[in-house]
Amino acid sequence: MAEYELDCFGEACPIPLVKAEKKLDEMVVGDILIVLIDHSCAMKNVPEWARKQGHNVEIDEVDDGEWEVVIEKMK
Amino acid sequence: MPREKKVEEYDVVIIGGGAAGMTAGIYCGRARLKTLIIEMALVGGLATYTNEIENYPGFPEGSTGLGLMELFQQQTKKFDVKFKGTDVKSVELEGEVKIVETFRTTYKAKVVIIASGGRPRITNAENEEEFLFDKGISFCATCDAAANTDKDVLIIGSGDAAIEEGMFLTKFANKVYISIMHEDGKMDCNEIAKSEACENSKMEFIWNTVVKRFEGDNHLRTVVLENLRTGEEIPIDIDTCFEFIGYIPNTEIFKDQICLSERGYVLVNDKMETNIEGVFSAGDVNEKFLKQIATAVGDGAVAGYAAERYIAETAQYSSQILTRDHFVYVYDASCVNCQNRLREIEALEVETNGKISFSKVDVYKSKGLSNRMGVSVFPSIAVVRSGEIVDVLTDDFSRVRLESYL
Numbered sequence: 001m002a003e004y005e006l007d008c009f010g011e012a013c014p015i016p017l018v019k020a021e022k023k024l025d026e027m028v029v030g031d032i033l034i035v036l037i038d039h040s041c042a043m044k045n046v047p048e049w050a051r052k053q054g055h056n057v058e059i060d061e062v063d064d065g066e067w068e069v070v071i072e073k074m075k
Numbered sequence: 076m077p078r079e080k081k082v083e084e085y086d087v088v089i090i091g092g093g094a095a096g097m098t099a100g101i102y103c104g105r106a107r108l109k110t111l112i113i114e115m116a117l118v119g120g121l122a123t124y125t126n127e128i129e130n131y132p133g134f135p136e137g138s139t140g141l142g143l144m145e146l147f148q149q150q151t152k153k154f155d156v157k158f159k160g161t162d163v164k165s166v167e168l169e170g171e172v173k174i175v176e177t178f179r180t181t182y183k184a185k186v187v188i189i190a191s192g193g194r195p196r197i198t199n200a201e202n203e204e205e206f207l208f209d210k211g212i213s214f215c216a217t218c219d220a221a222a223n224t225d226k227d228v229l230i231i232g233s234g235d236a237a238i239e240e241g242m243f244l245t246k247f248a249n250k251v252y253i254s255i256m257h258e259d260g261k262m263d264c265n266e267i268a269k270s271e272a273c274e275n276s277k278m279e280f281i282w283n284t285v286v287k288r289f290e291g292d293n294h295l296r297t298v299v300l301e302n303l304r305t306g307e308e309i310p311i312d313i314d315t316c317f318e319f320i321g322y323i324p325n326t327e328i329f330k331d332q333i334c335l336s337e338r339g340y341v342l343v344n345d346k347m348e349t350n351i352e353g354v355f356s357a358g359d360v361n362e363k364f365l366k367q368i369a370t371a372v373g374d375g376a377v378a379g380y381a382a383e384r385y386i387a388e389t390a391q392y393s394s395q396i397l398t399r400d401h402f403v404y405v406y407d408a409s410c411v412n413c414q415n416r417l418r419e420i421e422a423l424e425v426e427t428n429g430k431i432s433f434s435k436v437d438v439y440k441s442k443g444l445s446n447r448m449g450v451s452v453f454p455s456i457a458v459v460r461s462g463e464i465v466d467v468l469t470d471d472f473s474r475v476r477l478e479s480y481l
């Protein structure tokens with residue numbers, strides 16, 4: 001099970017979401033994707049989308065206004 | 076092979092980052108406890124879905140739910156409380172160390188505070204998701220009545236909440252439609268509410284109907300009802316649709332460990348203690364009379380304080396009570412008899428040149444420590460030998476008796 005990182009610092013919606021969708025497509029079940037974001041709108045829509053898809057999601061505020069969205073691909 | 080999980084230790088893990096959870100967090104953080112709040116969706120909980128909050132004191136101009144909850148979070152972070160944005164998969168609450176599992180981490184905590192709230196039951200009709208909360212479908216008349224002054228609203232449901240909130244709405248709205256799935260004249264609410272509602276000229280009942288779909292652009296405009304007998308579609312133009320078809324507490328993961336009410340809410344006492352020592356519960360998830368930010372804050376404060384007391388007493392119990400062979404005089408400082416007998420044992424200490432000596436535990440403020448010692452009568456003398464309480468004396472405090480333990 002691999003772990004991937006997606007640097008989306010400085011990128012506004014919907015770019016992080018689009019990138020995350022694309023990356024997750026290439027991954028296999030059980031892999032982990034860590035999306036780094038600093039736009040609060042992406043902090044909302046990336047996890048919302050991932051949860052709706054049935055993946056495991058965890059959000060970590062690593063610094064003030066910087067988040068890691070950790071997604072485990074579930075299907 | 077399952078991925079190896081991280082293990083992290085905290086004094087307090089709070090499940091749920093709404094008003095109750097964050098208030099508990101403020102109290103725990105301020106008491107210098109290492110505290111974590113786990114929130115599965117948006118920090119702020121259900122309050123963030125309310126556009127206008129006018130009944131939370133301290134904000135005379137009113138506030139948005141989201142705005143108010145951001146302030147709550149700022150204040151909570153000030154006390155070094157950590158936030159984690161994920162959902163809890165399972166818990167093991169029995170025992171001194173509580174386990175809270177998320178998909179990546181196993182958290183070990185001395186105290187768990189349940190503040191997981193609840194969610195309103197929804198109709199699952201077409202397009203409902205698009206209009207939830209601030210887009211025209213509301214679950215709280217107290218919150219949104221004033222915004223509907225002189226407007227038309229629709230209520231779904233016929234239970235006590237639906238009819239009583241509907242009556243409240245008639246004081247503001249121009250017209251209150253009520254969609255009821257039962258036959259003409261049949262409601263689920265109590266008889267008093269029913270007869271009052273039937274006499275209220277602003278209320279109009281639409282029998283045998285359920286919601287088929289919701290329509291509108293950015294905001295809800297029309298609710299299309301369906302007559303269950305004829306299949307006929309009935310469009311109702313309104314400003315807000317209130318759904319009162321029940322509320323679901325988020326207690327699924329606790330149900331085999333925590334005592335819940337028949338409806339699935341957590342049962343607590345006035346200290347927010349659950350049936351398990353070291354597990355507290357606060358806010359909407361509790362079986363309670365009124366679910367508001369103001370009451371959630373009150374619960375959270377009690378739970379946070381109680382958690383701090385519990386941790387302090389646990390530490391005191393193992394570091395001061397059980398560590399050596401001695402006698403512990405357990406008394407209530409407000410009781411005269413306890414004071415008299417305190418003088419008696421103090422005299423005994425002098426008389427025996429300290430051969431018999433006592434630690435003192437005053438239960439006036441909290442009985443937590445005495446509960447843990449298994450002492451319920453005051454005054455009592457607990458006899459500690461080899462790290463255990465071997466006897467509790469409630470009457471005979473004589474030198475002869477005490478010397479028999481030496």
